[in-house]
Amino acid sequence: xxxxxxxxxxxxxLIPEGPIDLPLxxxxxxxxxxxxxxxxxxxxxxxxxxxxxxxxxxxxxLVGSRANxxxxxxxxxxxxxxxxx
Numbered sequence: 001x002x003x004x005x006x007x008x009x010x011x012x013x014l015i016p017e018g019p020i021d022l023p024l025x026x027x028x029x030x031x032x033x034x035x036x037x038x039x040x041x042x043x044x045x046x047x048x049x050x051x052x053x054x055x056x057x058x059x060x061x062l063v064g065s066r067a068n069x070x071x072x073x074x075x076x077x078x079x080x081x082x083x084x085x
Contacts, residue, residue, distance in 0.1 A: 006017040014030075047055075072078060
């Protein structure tokens with residue numbers, strides 16, 4: 001039997017969005033589906049500031065090692081397509 005239950009994670013446990021009619025001791029297999037527009041790997045509420053900063057450091061290290069933009073690319077005229085007036 002397959003049923004869909006909606007719940008949210010409060011940082012410690014899964015909290016059902018409504019009543020669940022299951023016998024005590026029922027074993028479940030969970031599939032986690034993240035709502036569109038939210039990526040917990042970027043830094044959901046359960047991640048500390050230190051973890052988020054470490055993730056940013058990793059990202060900057062990765063981008064910095066691969067980014068090779070000439071100075072001309074970063075000029076206002078190149079970014080906005082105008083002469084700065």
